[in-house]
Amino acid sequence: MDTLFLHGLKAETLIGVYDWERQQRQTLLLDVDIGTDARPAGHSDNIGDTIHYGEVAEALRHNLAQQQFLLLEALAEHVAQFLLDDFGALWVRVRVVKPGILAQVREVGIQIERSRAADGMD
Numbered sequence: 229m230d231t232l233f234l235h236g237l238k239a240e241t242l243i244g245v246y247d248w249e250r251q252q253r254q255t256l257l258l259d260v261d262i263g264t265d266a267r268p269a270g271h272s273d274n275i276g277d278t279i280h281y282g283e284v285a286e287a288l289r290h291n292l293a294q295q296q297f298l299l300l301e302a303l304a305e306h307v308a309q310f311l312l313d314d315f316g317a318l319w320v321r322v323r324v325v326k327p328g329i330l331a332q333v334r335e336v337g338i339q340i341e342r343s344r345a346a347d348g349m350d
Contacts, residue, residue: 263319
C-alpha cells in the first residue's frame, strides 16, 4: 500500500460551537494521507495514473469554503468521505488542526482514519 500525502494544507471554513466562532471563516490546517496504489503511475510516469495532489488540494479548499461545521469531528468525517468518494482513495488519514483557539495551547484538533472496506465500499 502506498501513501500520497498533503501536510499543512490551509483551508478556510465556518466552524465552531459558539456564535463568536461562526462570525467569519477560520483557517484550519489539514494533514491528509491518502492510501493508493502508486505502481501504475510509477511505471507510466503519467499523471492520469495517480491521484493528482494539486487537484486534491484545490478541491478540498473549494469544498470546505462552501461548508459549515460545529465540530472538528464532523469536518474530519466530511473530508475523509470526500476523499474516499471523489478521489477513489483506498483509505485516508485526516488530521485537522484549529490553531490559536485555546490560550497557551499550540494546537487542538483531531485525527481520524477511514477506509473503503470499513465503509462497505468494496
